[in-house]
Amino acid sequence: xxxxxxxxxxxxxxxxxxxxxxxxxxxxxxxxxxxxxxxxxxxxxxxxxxxxxxxxxxxxxxxxxxxxxxxxxxxxxxxxxxxxxxxxxxxxxxxxxxxxxxxxxxxxxxxxxxxxxxxxxxxxxxxxxxxxxxxxxxxxxxxxxxxxxxxxxxxxxxxxxxxxxxxxxxxxxxxxxxxxxxxxxxxxxxxxxxxxxxxxxxxxxxxxxxxxxxxxxxxxxxxxxxxxxxxxxxxxxxxxxx
Numbered sequence: 001x002x003x004x005x006x007x008x009x010x011x012x013x014x015x016x017x018x019x020x021x022x023x024x025x026x027x028x029x030x031x032x033x034x035x036x037x038x039x040x041x042x043x044x045x046x047x048x049x050x051x052x053x054x055x056x057x058x059x060x061x062x063x064x065x066x067x068x069x070x071x072x073x074x075x076x077x078x079x080x081x082x083x084x085x086x087x088x089x090x091x092x093x094x095x096x097x098x099x100x101x102x103x104x105x106x107x108x109x110x111x112x113x114x115x116x117x118x119x120x121x122x123x124x125x126x127x128x129x130x131x132x133x134x135x136x137x138x139x140x141x142x143x144x145x146x147x148x149x150x151x152x153x154x155x156x157x158x159x160x161x162x163x164x165x166x167x168x169x170x171x172x173x174x175x176x177x178x179x180x181x182x183x184x185x186x187x188x189x190x191x192x193x194x195x196x197x198x199x200x201x202x203x204x205x206x207x208x209x210x211x212x213x214x215x216x217x218x219x220x221x222x223x224x225x226x227x228x229x230x231x232x233x234x235x236x237x238x239x240x241x242x
Contacts, residue, residue: 003129004122009074011121012095015114021070021097026059028076034058041080052078060098061227072097087170087219104200104210104226108186111214111222112143115184138183143214145186154179167194174218187213197237199225 013023033040034055041052056075063071077094097114099107116139122130123137130137155162160175162168168176177183192201192209199209211225228234 001129001133004126004133007122007125008118009093009095011118012074012114013072014121015117016070016072016097016110019070019110019113021072022068024060024063024068024071024073026053026056026073026075028053028078039080041078054079056094056096057098060096064098064100069100070097102226104188104212104224107224107226108143108145108188108212111224112186115143115214115216115222116140119184140182140184143184143186144182145188145212146180147189148187148191148208149189151176151180151187165191165193173215173220176215177218184214184216187215195225197241198227198234200228201233201237 017023029043029045029050030053031050033051034053034057040054042049043052044050053075055077056073060071060073073094073096075094075096077092079088079090079092081088081090083089097110099110119137119139123139149164151168152162152164155172155175158175158179160172162172188211189202189208190199190211190213192199192207195209195211199211202208202210209225212223213220214222228237
């Protein structure tokens with residue numbers, strides 16, 4: 001497992017460095033929560049309280065605003081959630097990137113190249129480890145993009161109860177494995193209401209936003225969106241969420 005992790009990290013760095021990204025090292029001890037305030041580990045920081053970081057996203061955004069147009073990081077993040085599954089960990093190594101002057105399609109292009117490079121390098125260089133783990137890695141040439149609406153229609157046709165506008169549950173994500181032929185694929189054009197408030201709505205269809213998830217074997221392994229860059233739109237989005 002450590003050998004495969006090493007190769008995945010190396011390939012992640014290799015792909016993004018080749019695409020003119022620069023690696024940054026943001027802090028892991030912060031003065032305030034970066035997302036919801038209830039899921040943080042609190043610690044004593046000399047004469048005051050501090051928190052283990054939930055997400056490094058504020059730092060990467062500041063780096064882009066500060067003139068570093070393409071940045072990435074590999075940094076531990078911490079979530080104070082009581083879970084005992086393989087997909088919810090209290091300490092996760094987050095592999096994260098941020099770009100300026102782009103939209104969601106540009107971001108998906110970068111993520112596609114990066115994900116394919118990770119699979120390629122792991123397949124090439126971890127043969128014995130994969131054999132021991134009983135895992136076969138297929139390397140696709142491209143990553144197809146399916147809309148949220150298309151996925152909902154496929155699930156409904158298969159007898160799954162879901163309405164447009166609902167987020168996918170874990171079992172629904174797993175069901176998509178049977179309904180979509182590829183192991184690695186994007187889900188795009190999400191309902192605006194189920195995504196983060198800062199996701200840019202589509203100009204001609206504001207009920208849909210420029211957000212995406214990358215799915216691999218029934219598991220969401222990455223997500224992202226074009227962020228709202230217009231103050232008036234951001235204020236409107238915040239007010240709509242109360």
